[in-house]
Amino acid sequence: MAEADSKSAGVHYVQLSKHPIRFEPVSQLTNVFFDETNKQVFAVQSQGAMGVVVKGPDDKTNINFRMEDRGEVISIKFSYDMSVLAIQRSQKSVEFMNFTEHSDRVEYSQSCRGKTTNIIGFHWTALNEIVFVTDHGIEYYQVIPEKKTLKCLKNQSGQVNWFVWSPESAVMLLSSGPLGNIINPFHFKSGQLYKLPKFEVDLPVIPKPPKLVLHERDVTMAQIYGVLYICVLRHHTVAGKLTAEIVLYHLQRENPARRSCVLRLNMSGRFAVNLVDNIIIVHHQASKTSMLFDIKSGGESDGYVTFYDPLVPASPIRPFMIRAPSIPGQPGADGQKHELELYSPNWIVFQPNILIDAKLGYMWYLKLSLEPIVSLIDDKVKLIDFLLRRKDSKMVILKVCKQMMLPDSQASLPVIAQVFDLLNAGYREYLDKEIQAQVVVPSLGSILDHLVPYTGASESTQAMDNLRGRKAIIDQSDMYTHVLSVFGDSKNIHFKFIVATLVEYIRSLNQVFIPVQHYLYELVINTLVHHHCFYQLHQFLQYHVLSDSKPLACLLLSLESVYAPAHQLALDMLKRLNTANEEIIEVLLSKHQLLSALRFIRSVGVVDTVSARKFLEAAKQTGDSMLFYTVYKFFEQRNIRMRQVSKFAPGEHCEPYVKYFEGLFGADALMPSVPS
């Protein structure tokens, strides 16, 4: 552990967004609210009389307005399209205000049912749908802004301690029972309320007399790799030592949520959970560090539950500089930059990746930087596997791969082979999906079987995002440009290693039926040629490891001067291509193999179309008059067959060769023009 700590010292993989959203800090005059659905911060001054400043993720969601002071605001939230504002000022009712351009901003109200009922909270669940959570159950309403009324859609009664809402999946968890550990999940979808099987959170100790032990702060919902999990923080004692773990319950539609993963925190104290890029980030306040968990990396399973240790040693969030707020009476300190207090007790986290310091008036998005993690995972296969599941990881992956090739940090062949297999499996998957996407309109399985979340994006764009954005695709040209190119640049890589690596890559591509690009073959060939390993090259070609192509055949022809058999290999390849008769003729003529060339054109039936001049010129160049005679007679025959005369047509430009023939053998040797 000590070693691990030293390794991670100074390494920061979790960081705060560079441009935080600033808002008026909490003070006696200002109340601050956060709406998880629209991710908007509301700074309400003097209950709205002095103004409400709303800051959201983008300019469209920023807005300033004033409203009448009608008592202390408990909660305030805009509808999805920001056309209706909901304000809770009492435990009995929620007020609404139409917020469109020409609306009169007159409030209308909806009370909860029953005299003894208190509203715990409310959330917008769809465009004009809102749910009230009360201590007696939930009330699901449709807001009709034109009529300034609400219509009840559904009610569900039952005792409620607290609730958790996940806007991403439109799922709400209600806690009930004296211990708070009976969880009732509900799913909201187009005006319908689906009750999912309830389940019980396993408690380490049951207090006597019973009291509420499972609290809202211990429960979060997270969509990890497309599956909705309920993350429950749990403290328990192991060997006399208090320690904490996070239990992930897999929420299902038909069956009660199942305990499927346990994240071992090995510490105790206050924790908070965020999710970035499917990585669970657990912040620990006491040690001021954060831990990463990837439920697709490793883990030990006992057959039911998989146990995870932090992926890499815990590390603090990267230091962040802020401007000090002006403190009255200390004008000099105004605007001074200083380091933000990380893991402050004033921090509140929201899902999936939001961090708010209400005292300072900052809201950040958490980000994960992959580069620092690279040095913390020694196992390259595990590292690449991890990186392949991350967003925007392509360049990092390529950098890691490149390192694996360099002499100082060279990986062993089995590791390289496994890494290539991982990369190509992803590449293949991408190609398959791309083909599918072209063939049929994607009907992607939704997040939670049929629990379709409300999102602005249509399903198909989401599918393409999953394809392109989520997973890094490393194709052959990426590998060639960023990784394998080091072989050319770096002089001190042993060529055996180069060849072995390239062969591994080709093997890996072949294994998943991805056609290998010519430039990879060229790299193999050049490496072998450069080290005079011609016989090895020969064997590769013999077993068709290097697939046939015209460029490859030409490359081989160019090698003939250093390795004679390359000529035969090239000719064989051209023959197999079936489309390279022209090239074959050229090769034969250039080698003065006139008779072979004639036999070849006869065998492929192109006698009538070849240029006689080309053949006669090649024959003349040999200086072998008998050979010239043979070739000449061959074409004389052709002329007769095609045009009934032995003479060449003027367009064939054979006059010099006719003269040459006459010079050698006399005009009598020419065939008479008109056969008798």
Added chain:
Amino acid sequence: MTGKSPEKTPVSLVNFFVFNSEYGPREGEEEKKILYYYPPNTELDKKIKDVGLCEAIIKFTETFSDNPCEAMHAQKTRQVFHQPEKDFWMVLTVSIPSSEKEKDGQSYMEFHEDDVQDSVFDAVLKQAYRMFKLFMGSFQHILEKGTAQNLKQRLDHFFSRYLQTLKLNQSDILDVYCGIHFLPLDKNTYLKIQCLINLLEATFLQVKYTAFLYNDQLVWSGLEQDDMRYMYKYLTTSLFPAYMEQELQGGSPYSSSTNVTGGPSTSHYGKFVTGPPSLTEPQNFGKIPRIFVNTGRPDEECHLLVYRALSATVCMLIEGSFQIPFDFFKSLDSFLGPQLSSLASDIGEQYARRPPSTAEPLFKYVYFNYMNLAQKTTIHADSNKKTAGSVSVPPDIMRLIGDINADISRSSNDDNETIARTQTGDYWVVGKKSDQREFYVVINQKNANLIEINEEVKKLCTSHFSNIFFLD
């Protein structure tokens, strides 16, 4: 010609010697020239005479040609000459088969000069040198390290045994080619083998070169072609048959599946063919031949460690200077054993899936490619001639092939074709050469005419050579 003389004597070895004319230039010192002479119990005087005669022939013929003398034909013997290294000559003399004939009531010996082909015995002689060089290094190399006496010892040590293994009577076109039988294999399996070998060489750095064979067929060679050619010859004609025989007799007490390391049973089929017969007896290193190759540099000495699992064999050439510790074998075994076993069964399965060849075809052929030494034959039941009588055509047909081959080799043309018919008319032999490939077809069709035979061969070529540039 055939069948008339069943009691023909076979071709046999008359003598074989190695000499260097520079070693005893003065009269009376002739003995020094002789480095090796077989049969060894020959009188010195005869040895000196034989060497002297050869020297004289060589010197004499030099005046007529730039090419050194190749062979001398005599009524009862045939002598072939080979100068493998400067001033070193090797001479092989074989007897001409003879049979007793009767004419006018008088019996006399008829010698069948045509039964002995220069090209074949020239090849046998050259092969003898290359085998020596493979195991002992070049003459020059031995002399650089030692004396002529050392060279003599080595020659004696090697040839006294090697000559016993010669089967002169069975020598034919395959000796001329000295080719390699390659294993046809799909790309992916081939790549797997490649990767295994790359990994092997990266893991065990002392392994300089590797070759991979399946049964008697070569899959991969990290050695240069010429080295591989003779090592292949050694493996397939000597080492493997001997090993198989030993295996059949249950001579090897050690089986890897019965737990090698003493740990939990890691069952695989790997075994050392050369090297320790058992990994549980650390004092027994077994026999590991040393060979000399010229791939990296001339006369590089290596241990030839051969490991086999099922039908797959990996030949590892290990740096000669490396004193192999016993643990090296153990780690090699645990590395190679499981992987090689699974690869071997993969290849085996691929083979089992291939449809068995249909009924006896009308023709038989021999194919050879000078460029990669690939050789194929359906004339020989067993291309390595381990068993006698494996040739499925009459000897005179084999000789005819040899003669056509010799003719084609002399011709300057790249492409060539010869069609011949035996006197009895039972057989047609067609020899073709296209670029660097040679192809001989033997067709047993009594009533066929030339046109039909030509058509037949054309069909054969199109069906067999669609993948290569072979002009017909």
